[in-house]
Amino acid sequence: QKEVEQDPGPLSVPEGAIVSLNCTYSNSAFQYFMWYRQYSRKGPELLMYTYSSGNKEDGRFTAQVDKSSKYISLFIRDSQPSDSATYLCAMNSGGYNKLIFGAGTRLAVHP
C-alpha cells in the first residue's frame, strides 16, 4: 500500500463547476500538506500548502486537511478551462522537506 493514495481520474467537468480533489494517507507523522498543479510536460507548480489540520483559502482554491481521518481535499470554485491539468497532492513531516506525492488526478474543464 502506498503512503499517499490519489484517484488518477480523469475527471471531466463543465466550465464553472466546483471541483473536489482528494487524497488519503497512512503516515500520521505528516505535518505539511501541499497541492501542486502540473501541466503536460512541465514541472509541478505549488498551488498552496496547509500545516496540520484546518482549511486554507486562496482565491478560487480551498485546501482542507482532516488529520483524524488522514484525508485532504482541494476544492476549485468556478473552474476554468485553464485549470485543466494534473493535480498532485504531496506531504511531508517537515524537516528537510522530502515530499511524498500522490499519483495525481488529471482534470479537464471543458467550455
Place this chain on the structure above:
Amino acid sequence: DTGVSQNPRHKITKRGQNVTFRCDPISEHNRLYWYRQTLGQGPEFLTYFQNEAQLEKSRLLSDRFSAERPKGSFSTLEIQRTEQGDSAMYLCASSLLGTDDPEAFFGQGTRLTVV
C-alpha cells in the same frame, strides 16, 4: 532570478550509454532535491543535498546513479549504463533552509528516453 533551471530539457540516448543532467537551483536556496516521475505517477524522491552535502539517497537510486553538488551551487545527476527502465522525467527542486516555509520550487524537468 528565473527559478530552478534544468538542462537539457530532453535527452534521447541508446541503452548502455551514460547521461548527465544539470540543475541550477534558485540562487539563495541551500536545499536541493532530485525526483523521478514516470508516466501517470507522481514524482518519487531520489536524493537530497543540503549545501554540498548529500544527506539522503532513496533505495530507487541504484549504484548506476550518482549525484553531486560541488560548492553547494548547481547539481548534476549522472546515470551510467542506461536501461530502458530509466526512461522518465527527472525533476530538480530547491528550497531554503531556516524558514518555516516548506515550499519547494521545481524546475521544468529533463525528459530522458532510453532506446
